[in-house]
Amino acid sequence: MTIDVQARRTGHTREVVITAETKPCCDTDCCGGTTEETTTTPEEAGAVKALVRAKYGALAASGEAGCGCGSACCGDEVSMVGEAYDDVEGYVAEADLRLGCGLPTKLAAIRPGDTVLDLGSGAGLDAFIARTLVGAGGEVLGVDMTPEMVARARQNAAKLGYENVRFVEGDIEALPLEDGRVDVVISNCVLNLVPDKRRAFAEMFRVLRPGGHFTVSDIVVRGGLPGAVRRSAELYAGCVAGAVEETTYLDWLREAGFEEVRVLEEKVIPVPDEVILEYVDADELAAYRRRGGAIVSVTVYGRKP
Incomplete structure (x- = not known):
């Protein structure tokens, strides 16, 4: 899918126009999100959310799997999850849009009777x-900001006959839940697309009960990610936009109040040198590799005291 975002100003009003076309995703803004670790203005954050909402709304409406975290935008397939879901109890093929970068439920220590919140629940x-x-x-609660995704998830739940799975439309930065509502928070390749991650982490902390925990799969970077390298990675693997340094990501979770924050599982997402060399010269590539530069799918745990 190609997303075109244009901004135009009339007088004192700035209008963001977004055009979404469902087709092979071969643009640098394939997966939306921000591309730097800088603070975004409310206007910029709104444009990012509109971009992501348009992309995932089109995916939900089309019923096709995305080019996001599951495959390359233009080229050989890049699998971040592989066969991980094949033998998982509860797998629903109609709900799998191949947008994940991990299997958070595998490591989430979910127990019978728990209340679980899935952030960016998709289908x-x-x-x-x-x-x-x-x-x-x-009980399982799913929150997603895309109306089309919420509608599709509800249809899937109805077909399965689940009465204790509920999907609501909402913003991860302002969750429509009361304090201390859930035991476990999960998420799969969504938080990297959120403009204000600090706020999202604070909301996770707020809705968890004391002693509750989160287990989320996400994309982070290591060793710095120059703009040209980031663009090549986005084209090749997708879902890199918005990713921040791993140390920054973990620090922000600790700042939100979480304890025992740690990476449970990781997988380096390989981006071949020949792809990167389309955007940088050999010296820049060598310097990036020397710094230990990498794009990594991580599954992270933390507990609310």
């Missing part, structure tokens, strides 16, 4: 897997 894949873990006595 419901991870929420349905969580439902098999909490059982009939638990």
Whole structure:
């Protein structure tokens, strides 16, 4: 899918115009999100959210799998999850849009009777897997800011006959839940697309009960990611936009109040030298590699005291 974003100003009003076309995703803004670790203005954050909403709304409406975290935008397939879902109890093929970068439910220590919150729940894949873990006595809540995704997830839940799985439209930076509502928070390749990650982490902390925890899969970078390298990675693997340095990501979680923050699982996303060399020269590539530069899918854990 190609997303075109244009801004125009009339008098004192700035209008952001977004055009989405569902087709192979071969543009540098394939996966939306911000590309630097800088603070965004409310106007910029709104444009990012509109971009992401348009992209995922089109995916939900088309019913096609995305080019996001599951495959390359233009070229050989880049699998971040591989066969991980194949034998997972609760897997629902109709809910799998191949947008994830991990399997957070595998490491989330979800127990029967838990209340689980899935951030950026999409068509419901991870929420349905969580439902098999909490059982009939638990509850699973999914929050997504894209109306089309929420509608599709609700349709899938209705087909499955689940009465304790509920999907609501909402913003991860302002969750429509009361304090201390859930036992476990999960998310799969979504938080990297959120403009204000600090605010999102604070909301995760707020809605968790004392002693609750999160297990999220996401994309981070290591060793710095020059703009040209980031652009090549976005084209090749997708879902790199908005990713921040791993140390920054973990520090922000600790600043939100979480304890025992640690990476449970990681997978380096390989971007071949020949792809990067289309954007930088050999010396720049060598310097990036010497710094240990990498794009990494991580599954991170943290606990609310």
